[in-house]
Amino acid sequence: MITFENDYSCGAHPAVLQRLLETNLVPQPGYGADAYSENARQKIRAACACPDAEVFFLSGGTQTNAVVLASILQPWEGVIAAQTGHIHVHEAGAPEALGAKILPLPERLGKLDPGELWSLAASLLADENIEHMVYPGAVYISHPTEWGTLYTKAELQAISEVCKEFHMRLYLDGARLAYGLMAKDSDVDLPLIASLCDAFYIGGTKCGALCGEAVVFPQGAPAHFCNFIKKHGALMAKGRLCGVQFDALFTDGLYSEIGRCGVEMAERLKIILAKHKIPCFMDTPTNQQFAVLENARYNAIREKVPVGFWSNPDPGHTIVRFATAWYTTDAYLEALDSVLSACPCTE
Amino acid sequence: MITFENDYSCGAHPAVLQRLLETNLVPQPGYGADAYSENARQKIRAACACPDAEVFFLSGGTQTNAVVLASILQPWEGVIAAQTGHIHVHEAGAPEALGAKILPLPERLGKLDPGELWSLAASLLADENIEHMVYPGAVYISHPTEWGTLYTKAELQAISEVCKEFHMRLYLDGARLAYGLMAKDSDVDLPLIASLCDAFYIGGTKCGALCGEAVVFPQGAPAHFCNFIKKHGALMAKGRLCGVQFDALFTDGLYSEIGRCGVEMAERLKIILAKHKIPCFMDTPTNQQFAVLENARYNAIREKVPVGFWSNPDPGHTIVRFATAWYTTDAYLEALDSVLSACPCTE
Amino acid sequence: MITFENDYSCGAHPAVLQRLLETNLVPQPGYGADAYSENARQKIRAACACPDAEVFFLSGGTQTNAVVLASILQPWEGVIAAQTGHIHVHEAGAPEALGAKILPLPERLGKLDPGELWSLAASLLADENIEHMVYPGAVYISHPTEWGTLYTKAELQAISEVCKEFHMRLYLDGARLAYGLMAKDSDVDLPLIASLCDAFYIGGTKCGALCGEAVVFPQGAPAHFCNFIKKHGALMAKGRLCGVQFDALFTDGLYSEIGRCGVEMAERLKIILAKHKIPCFMDTPTNQQFAVLENARYNAIREKVPVGFWSNPDPGHTIVRFATAWYTTDAYLEALDSVLSACPCTE
Amino acid sequence: MITFENDYSCGAHPAVLQRLLETNLVPQPGYGADAYSENARQKIRAACACPDAEVFFLSGGTQTNAVVLASILQPWEGVIAAQTGHIHVHEAGAPEALGAKILPLPERLGKLDPGELWSLAASLLADENIEHMVYPGAVYISHPTEWGTLYTKAELQAISEVCKEFHMRLYLDGARLAYGLMAKDSDVDLPLIASLCDAFYIGGTKCGALCGEAVVFPQGAPAHFCNFIKKHGALMAKGRLCGVQFDALFTDGLYSEIGRCGVEMAERLKIILAKHKIPCFMDTPTNQQFAVLENARYNAIREKVPVGFWSNPDPGHTIVRFATAWYTTDAYLEALDSVLSACPCTE
16 A cells, blocks of 8 residues: 555654653653653754753644644734645634634745735734734744745745744744755754744654644743643643654654655655656645646546645646655655556646 | 552553554555544444444543534533533633533532432523523533542433433543443443433543544534534544554453453552551542542652642642552552551641 | 613613713714713723723623623633622623633622632642643622622722732622612722722613723723724724713713612612512612512512512522612602502412 | 714714604613614514514624624634625624634625635535635625625625525625615615525614614524624613614615715715815725825825725825715815815825
């Protein structure tokens, strides 16, 4: 069995699972007060070069986005995001359910444009009716974005400066951060992110863990954040489950290794797609590749291998996501190559 | 290291972890559409003798209580619970955050009294001002209760009849259901619960899993419940994590075995407490024993072994929870015996 | 036609209506920026001897309670109230719908007892599990209470001291404040309330206005409170409607006169009830009198004059509210006397 | 004093105020059970040719939009609206605060285009990831729109058909409905609206009342809607206040007369704007005219007469709203003519 449907199709990276095995019967306090969570927090602080950061572990990405955004927004504020932002499109309204109205901006290769961000914030704050509107209180970006693209260091700095100018918090969704950090030619690393963001999360679920995301507040967390997590149903009794996993992920470079594997497999995937004359929707340096397929070919392929539906750019075509991950092997790629050969272009 | 602090101090039952290992690299679809989750659902339906039940897996208890209650209540309804109910006291307001006002009743050994339940529902619905009040829409019970006590079959039937009379849904929180099902002399089993409740959950986190609770709707789930879970941040991308674990828990009687172990260890714990002249707050047939300690003795004990603070019945005493679980061993009990010998009564 | 059903059965005090007539065609800005609202704010500040108070006008009591409580509570906090508190019983869950869990205390003649308040706050804040619970963040009292009773100056000071000790905000619901301020022997006035409370409202709807409540924050309002009001649907476009009315109510002692009238009529009502051997549920110095009637007599009376159902203390009796107001006249009382003569005691 | 700032600058139409005076001292039950409210409901049903409609009175527009939308949406649904829709831009996030995520569409002269609506609904419902998204459950339109434009009968029918095809409810915000109904050449009347919408409201605040909006559910209201109103702080104790006013508004054609006056004054306003070479942003047949002014001229004008800021199409210009209403007189127009003469074009 193989799959390119997403990057959460298998369990945990074997080294993560091994660590769960080793620690399984050592009793620990609950709710994140265990020694493994503390170790993981220390390692994450070190990786971020941010010794005073506060770190929390939540179980999933949508939950994390909603809880963190709600915690950093004031009641009169909303969050600016790209129209394609995960929080705006694929979270079933979870941020709004916690009170965070989303102020959408057009996406530019999946990203926010610093100039457009400046204009929106400036025009909102200059609006004479602002007290009847939603103030721009935070900016949501994802890195990699929903299209698998990456911000450059200069872009992140520009966005951060806009945020500072308008007293907006900068929040980065790092669901697939491992793949972003290890992309070729990227100049963005964890210390940079920690130096620019007010909050961000290091994704576990899609980067080698069974579940779990590590939320980092470089300058400290909102007051009583643990109570806030509990109130929104996101406090795990066995906090150790995330603690052990992130401890493993941040030991001996495993998180980087996972990212590197996913990216390398994606580069080889691109070659296979090109060989079969499948155009990519945009050039993407991370582990998700978005291909444009005529519907007949899409349907033929999906019968043989799981791939991810993304959208219909027109009635006759489908944009399809091919995702690699730490568990993608040569055998996966070879099998895909065969499938694509058996499903030629129909146009 | 030993602990009696709670029943979620260790990882997973070894058989559960073994199953995670075996299935780790088999790719599966996300969000609960995997084969393991489907197997687990079938086994749970069989165990409940309820072939048409709908089953969902969520990651934790507070989340499950809030999401399920919100899904079964109408906007004009609230939920009746014992004053000691977990949703009322120890969930940081999570149910209210999703719109479920709690209508408290006195607890009788941790339980709701069917007669008092009848009176409350009847008086609310007869109140001429009810349209300015909160209608009784559901009844929350836990089994075992927060005091570790159990309903009898007759009590559950009586409560169910009151619910039916007043068109209230009956919801059972089974965070520690394994220990309740295996308690000596209990006449309550899963088919009975499934026949009486509109919704309940079979606890995993405290009964051998790393995380996860299995929500069962015997007569079918609310419409679009999966979207509702997502909206409230509770949909796991790797649904397989819960699926594999519950598949293991409901294979070869493991869930019962876990319950049996916890209860047996609790029975032996009771003997040790009695030997050391430590009175229990009430007689409890499950895995939690609530002991009344003078504060000095409590402080002496907690320095040597983790136990759970519960409450202060008076300024000089503390009610302390001693919890057993599937991981409690003879060595745990022997060590406790020694600790208690070293911390004699101070009164 | 006469009525004793409540204190909002008629329109506005004629002097209030007259002021609406006089100002009707003078154009003014919206949303509370009109000159009448500003006048009213100045007069209320003067009446409260609190020149720096911030004052806002909302349209009704339930709305005001929910919005103000939500604005002064932190996400981890709830509000302590008497079990009989209006917010707990008769607001359809409105405070909880805005996130304010209510922590109930027993009522003592409708009031909170300062000692019991101290004990609850102290025990919550000492609870080792408080991070899983709801912190006590505010205290809700009503003056007059739901039973028409009044706090003394000493009681309010004692409650305020408890609040200060535990960093809780004190909020006073003054839906019927006019009647409380003018009750015989009360030593509580507006400057005292303003000196002790963090927020309170001066009721208009039940004290002579068509609608409207004046919220007072003696030490300043929460940031962007106007936006908060808007967000919760409570910002009136024609803010002048409340402004003009409160301007009139706080001109030439009208608010006091309204209170005095209601109280005086209630004193005469008590004499009539006593003459007809109708016992009061408790001794009440304000405009609401709660009488205990056998059900047959209650039903006979309500056919002839509107009175208010309150509750059933036992299956054979009903507690009935007889409310007076600024519009209660001698003719009302004489008509009631006749009705009661025609509906004798049936026991 | 004159104003063109908005259409809620004065009190009530004199005939409305007169009716409040006449009824002031007639006691009535609270919460909308009064005879005046019942009369008003009957007259509205008749005006809508919809004898089975359920009618409720709320105090303001933002409140009404949020409460009604929340009541007609299922938990998995959101509401489609134009990007310029009042609920999306000028309600401080009130709909989202009650759980209604807004799905924006481009505006076409302030309106939704039926074809674009069809495409959005169709593409959402065909999306394979819809269970992670927000279903289109309702469509919000305003008539007149935020730009003062009007739907034609054919456009409303086309939108209604799209709604029916996709099982979406159609909701119409009629804050300024009087002016829309009386616009020249409009073929939309109340019976048409009632026949096409699942819910709509007839605006009072901006059409002659002190406050109040009449919500109409032509096919019946959501269950326990009165409780829902209460829960969201929108139930008026003195329901008579709205009842009396709408009774007056729907007696002897007053609502139409108010609309006719506002529209006629707007037509004369347009002539004055044209005379002074002030371009309108678009051709608008109702009581709001949006003029494009260079900033210097805008600032000169606003010092002499209140007008409404709308937006900045570019840094040097401002779009300004000139609103007429039932209280706009010849003297208002003459004064404006003089002001504009004194503030010539600066470009």
